[in-house]
Every structure is written in C-alpha cells, then in structure tokens.
Amino acid sequence: xxxxxxxxxxxxxxxxxxxxxxxxxxxxxxxxxxxxxxxxxxxxxxxxxxxxxxxxxxxxxxxxxxxxxxxxxxxxxxxxxxxxxxxxxxxxxxxxxxxxxxxxxxxxxxxxxxxxxxxxxxxxxxxxxxxxxxxxxxxxxxxxxxxxxxxxxxxxxxxxxxxxxxxxxxxxxxxxxxxxxxxxxxxxxxxxxxxxxxxxxxxxxxxxxxxxxxxxxxxxxxxxxxxxxxxxxxxxxxxxxxxxxxxxxxxxxxxxxxxxxxxxxxxxxxxxxxxxxxxxxxxxxxxxxxxxxxxxxxxxxxxxxxxxxxxxxxxxxxxxxxxxxxxxxxxxxxxxxxxxxxxxxxxxxxxxxxxxxxxxxxxxxxxxxxxxxxxxxxxxxxxxxxxxxxxxxxxxxxxxxxxxxxxxxxxxxxxxxxxxxxxxxxxxxxxxxxxxxxxxxxxxxxxxxxxxxxxxxxxxxxxxxxxxxxxxxxxxxxxxxxxxxxxxxxxxxxxxxxxxxxxxxxxxxxxxxxxxxxxxxxxxx
Amino acid sequence: xxxxxxxxxxxxxxxxxxxxxxxxxxxxxxxxxxxxxxxxxxxxxxxxxxxxxxxxxxxxxxxxxxxxxxxxxxxxxxxxxxxxxxxxxxxxxxxxxxxxxxxxxxxxxxxxxxxx
Amino acid sequence: xxxxxxxxxxxxxxxxxxxxxxxxxxxxxxxxxxxxxxxxxxxxxxxxxxxxxxxxxxxxxxxxxxxxxxxxxxxxxxxxxxxxxxxxxxxxxxxxxxxxxxxxxxxxxxxxxxxxxx
Numbered sequence: 157x158x159x160x161x162x163x164x165x166x167x168x169x170x171x172x173x174x175x176x177x178x179x180x181x182x183x184x185x186x187x188x189x190x191x192x193x194x195x196x197x198x199x200x201x202x203x204x205x206x207x208x209x210x211x212x213x214x215x216x217x218x219x220x221x222x223x224x225x226x227x228x229x230x231x232x233x234x235x236x237x238x239x240x241x242x243x244x245x246x247x248x249x250x251x252x253x254x255x256x257x258x259x260x261x262x263x264x265x266x267x268x269x270x271x272x273x274x275x276x277x278x279x280x281x282x283x284x285x286x287x288x289x290x291x292x293x294x295x296x297x298x299x300x301x302x303x304x305x306x307x308x309x310x311x312x313x314x315x316x317x318x319x320x321x322x323x324x325x326x327x328x329x330x331x332x333x334x335x336x337x338x339x340x341x342x343x344x345x346x347x348x349x350x351x352x353x354x355x356x357x358x359x360x361x362x363x364x365x366x367x368x369x370x371x372x373x374x375x376x377x378x379x380x381x382x383x384x385x386x387x388x389x390x391x392x393x394x395x396x397x398x399x400x401x402x403x404x405x406x407x408x409x410x411x412x413x414x415x416x417x418x419x420x421x422x423x424x425x426x427x428x429x430x431x432x433x434x435x436x437x438x439x440x441x442x443x444x445x446x447x448x449x450x451x452x453x454x455x456x457x458x459x460x461x462x463x464x465x466x467x468x469x470x471x472x473x474x475x476x477x478x479x480x481x482x483x484x485x486x487x488x489x490x491x492x493x494x495x496x497x498x499x500x501x502x503x504x505x506x507x508x509x510x511x512x513x514x515x516x517x518x519x520x521x522x523x524x525x526x527x528x529x530x531x532x533x534x535x536x537x538x539x540x541x542x543x544x545x546x547x548x549x550x551x552x553x554x555x556x557x558x559x560x561x562x563x564x565x566x567x568x569x570x571x572x573x574x575x576x577x578x579x580x581x582x583x584x585x586x587x588x589x590x591x592x593x594x595x596x597x598x599x600x601x602x603x604x605x606x607x608x609x610x611x612x613x614x615x616x617x618x619x620x621x622x623x624x625x626x627x628x629x630x631x632x633x634x635x636x637x638x639x640x641x642x643x644x645x646x647x648x649x650x651x652x653x654x655x656x657x658x659x660x661x662x663x664x665x666x667x668x669x670x671x672x673x674x675x676x677x678x679x680x681x
Numbered sequence: 682x683x684x685x686x687x688x689x690x691x692x693x694x695x696x697x698x699x700x701x702x703x704x705x706x707x708x709x710x711x712x713x714x715x716x717x718x719x720x721x722x723x724x725x726x727x728x729x730x731x732x733x734x735x736x737x738x739x740x741x742x743x744x745x746x747x748x749x750x751x752x753x754x755x756x757x758x759x760x761x762x763x764x765x766x767x768x769x770x771x772x773x774x775x776x777x778x779x780x781x782x783x784x785x786x787x788x789x790x791x792x793x794x795x796x797x
Numbered sequence: 798x799x800x801x802x803x804x805x806x807x808x809x810x811x812x813x814x815x816x817x818x819x820x821x822x823x824x825x826x827x828x829x830x831x832x833x834x835x836x837x838x839x840x841x842x843x844x845x846x847x848x849x850x851x852x853x854x855x856x857x858x859x860x861x862x863x864x865x866x867x868x869x870x871x872x873x874x875x876x877x878x879x880x881x882x883x884x885x886x887x888x889x890x891x892x893x894x895x896x897x898x899x900x901x902x903x904x905x906x907x908x909x910x911x912x913x914x915x
Contacts, residue, residue, distance in 0.1 A: 332898060340838070396768060618739065620740065
C-alpha cells in the first residue's frame, strides 16, 4: 500500500492512458466488458487520488521523479539542477485532482446511456479516457513543457469529443472553434516557454522559481502565459468561443470540459503564484485579473438571461461562475506582498480560500446542471427552451435535481454555493466594496435567469407533444445523484471541507516558505 | 462542532438551518391537512377557473422563454446592443480579441515595470 | 547595432512568421487559409525554439567521436520534435472537421458557415 501511494502520481496518469488503449480491442469484443473497464479504471483512479490526498495532508508535498533510481531523487549526484521529468503534487493540485476524478466518473456513468444510440462508442470512450489522462497530467506536472504537452492532449481529445455527433452541423462548428482557439493558445504557451528557457536554461517550475528575475522578456512571457490560459478558461472578453463549443457537445463531455477550464485557470495561478513567486508586480497583475473577473461575472449573467438554448444558457452561467473565482483569487494575488493579509486570519487568504472553495462547489453543481441539460435534450429531442414546457409532470427526478442546482448556483443558504460566496463577499468587501456589490447583483440576476429557465422547461401544464416522454435512464440519474451527493456533503460539513482541502490549497499557493521550491531543489541556497 | 464554519464573520450552521426547514415543513403539512378532502375528480371542480373566461389550450397558455422578462430587456436595450456587438460567431474575431488583449496586458505590465 | 542582425536572423524570421500567420488568421475568411495560418504559426514557434539552442560555432550534440569545441543545446531540439508531432495531430483534426463543415453547410467561408451567434 505504501508503494502504491509512492508511485500514485504516475499511476493516476498511466492507468487511464492504458485503459484508453485497451478500450478499442475490448470494445470490439464485448460492450459490457468495455463499459466495465471504463468505470472500474476511473473508480480505481478516484480511490488512488483520495489515498494520495490523505498522504499529502499528512506528509506535505509529494514529488515523483520519472526514470530515477528512487522517486525522490530530483537532482542526481554531480548535477546542479533537476534534470528529469518531475511530478509535483501539492495541496492545490490534489484538490483539482479530486474534482476531476469525481466529475470524470460521473461523466462516464452518464455517457453509458446518453450516447447509447450513437455509433463509434469505442472511440468515444477512448477519447474520454485520453482526456482524463491529459487533465491529470496538467494538474500533477512540475515541469513547464509537460504542462504544454498535456494541455494539447486535453484539447485535442476535447475537440474530437465535441464534434462527436457528426450528424449535425453545429457540433462541427463548435469543435472547429474549440480546436482553433486551443491550438493558438497552446502555441503561445510554447512561445512563452521558449522565452523563459532561452533566458534561464531551465524548464522545471520549482527550479525556475528559484532563479527568475522579472526582466522584460519575462514580462512578455507572463502576459502570453496568463492570456493563453485565460482564453481557455473563459475569461471575458476572450470567452466568445465557449458557448458555441460547450453547448453542442454531448452533455457528459461538457461537464468534463468545464473542469478542463478550471484546470487551465489552475495553470494560470500556478504561473502567477509559484513560477513567478514574489517577483511579479502583484498589485498590477492582481487588479488586471480582478477587472476581468468582474467583467466575466456581469457579462456572463446578462448574456445568459437572453438565451433560448438550454445548454448555451448553462455555458454563459459557467462563464459567470468562473468570474467569481477570478475575483476571489485575484484579490489574494493583489495583496500577496502584504504578509499579514495573506497569513492566517487575513482577508487575502480568506479571499483565496473563497475562490478555491468556489472552484470545488462549481465543479459539483455546474456539471450537474449540464447533465440535466443533456437529459432534457435526450427526452425531448431539442435543446430549445421555447419548445419545452410542463416537463415536471414526467421528469420528476430531473426536476428535483434542477431545483437543487438552481439553489446552489444562486447562492441560497444552506447549500454549498452560499458557503463559498459568503466567504468571497465578506473578504473582497474589505479589499474594495464594488467587488462584493457586483457579486451580489450578479447573484440576483442568476436566480432570476434560472427561475425563467425553470418555468419555461418544467412548469406549466403538460404539452400534448410531450405525452410520450419518460423519465431519463437509470445510469444518468445515478451520475447526477453522485454529484448531488457531493453537493449535500459539502452543504452539511463546510467547515470540515475547508479545513481539510481548501485551506491547505490556499496555503500551498501562497507558499510563504517556498515549500514548492525546496521539494524539488532540496534546499534554499 | 465541525459543521460551523469559523470564518470569523458571522454565525452560520447548516444543521440548524436544516432543522428549521424540517420544522417549517411539518407546520406546512399540518396546514395542508386542514384543507378540503372531498372533491369529485374529473369534473369541473378540478379545471382551471379564469373568472368565467375561456381557458386556452396548454400550448398557447404556457409563457415561452423569449417573452419572460420583456421589461428588463427593453430597459437595458442600449447595454445589450453594445454587448451583443462582439458576439458575432466568426472565428477570426475571436483571435483578434486574443491579440488585442495580449498586447494591452503586455503594455500595461511593461509600463508598470518601468514605472517602478 | 547592425552587427547583431546576422546573429539574430532566425529570431527575426520566427517573429515574421508568427506575425504573418496572425494576419492570416485574423483577416482571411476561408477556413482552409485559416488552417494554413495555424500551420505557419507552428513553424514559426518551432523555428524560435530551435534557434534558441544555437551556440556560435557549435556542432551536433552527440558525444560519440565528438569534435572539440562547443555543442548546440539538445533540449530545444527535443521540444521541437514533440511540438511538430503534436501540431501534426492538431492540423489533421482541424482538416477533418473542416471537411465535415463543408459537407453540412456547403461553404468554406467563416462568416457564411457559422450557425451560432450571440
């Protein structure tokens, strides 16, 4: 068991990769064996992630060197810098990995019925497992070029999955927009990595953080890295591709693509907090992120009010929720220079905890809402809200879960959305009141828009066109209940979750003693 | 108790709120029990009453999503005209926004670096 | 200052490639030209990476029977190979999707083939 935990970072990345390649031959033999392989491998990976999380909370940062005689040997004897591919898992990475494992498992279970009528299902599951591999790679890597490679793996499999339903034209358009945006963003990330490598001759994030100075080329590299990661994470005004791509994908894939957006946001914060460390102009970069976050919150929800397509509606709400996270963590970045405000009890750390807690909560209720959109699409054959009505008579479980999702996303107590939103409001109000005021106005507009969608889809008398609609298949209900169980758990024990996972993640990003660097280089000179 | 978040800002305990919710639900149940139980199903007693007007069909009665919140959209027409202008759907414009925002951020960072 | 230009020529060429490809991607409506622009940008970034490793007068980074003198850096060459392979996959995927867009909408114009806006 101890050996399993020592090698778990590479196992978590490798098991979905092998399962992806095994899915094709096993799928050609038997469908049930392929479904069992997908679910069992994702469940085992989730178990490994939780075991690794427990190990990190006890023992601190977990470093794994690929190809060395022992996993801790980051710098071989006689060499001055870390030379191999190093996976480094700290509090923030393992939180993202927990989210990814739960949502990937729920998405796989949802896909069992959602794409049951499509052809080419073997390739679907292969691409899904490859996307899971890419996501875990992005979260665990301690190396900039590895980040680029796994970013590309995730983007390519995501784009292929968006364009999976080749019968309709809009899926192809969404997939094309996604791959073009991803390709340009990834090439700009590679350009910035080249800029940093040319100056310091290092690719490892910990080693770079030790020697980086903030020269002009570093400023350009920082601008390129932040904007390239934020275009993939859906920050206004770079969000224009997101509703087109996320609304047409199969609903389980949209849930996973949302967590990919969160992962790109995590990569941006890894660059700002860990790679550049205390070297960058924290008030300037912090205020840039806060300004874009405010814009995302407001533009996201006002565009969502107008939408008639249910999945597009949810995508704009995803943009708005991402804005909350940008604001929370941006406030933490803006006050990073002030040691007292980011220590225990300061509002900088509380704002970062609120933003990171909101990542966790959003990852629980937003995929649930996307799955409900997919359930509506499967039952009625259309995503258009103007044609739906009176579905609460037939889809009882879906209606209950939609009500839970609505209350969560609007921040109604006692659900989990309220816990993270109150933490963000109370702490960013002390930074500048306008941030909290905008957040509260946006919350009100979110509730208004969801009331509108709920009325038009579920309320009202039964329409004659939908007399034959039945409740969604059982595996879709099970997937949605997994996420709802996560919501209920976070609702009942918010303080437990914050102490176990969120505060370690915020402290890992703030990192006052440079624990990330010493884990790789062995000692601060 | 592990359920009380110690944010230091307010007292907030989800278990207490859930117990309050359950108590209110019990009160609502007792109110409902005092209602009428004797009615004849499938006669005019269960139909919608619109003060004697004719009740339209379900298709026409249901308010569609495009018509809700009309007043809100009328008031904010100018704002929406400006916000809808970038949302063209053309992929070339998306890349133009990317280049423009990168250039602006790089210039801001350079100016802030020089001014320090 | 003029003597630095021959040394920096690969970087100038890479910047020119990336600049022209951004012009193509932003201003050309044909989807195939857009993909060509992305391929050109990939070439520009790959050229930038390889040019970073050059050391004046250096030989190939192979230790067997190495001639005396400096060697160019091998790491950027490895990064470039990885990047070339990834970009091949991305371009293949983009071309496949454009074929399907053409079959559905009978148009290769990025404005006429879009169905979603707002």
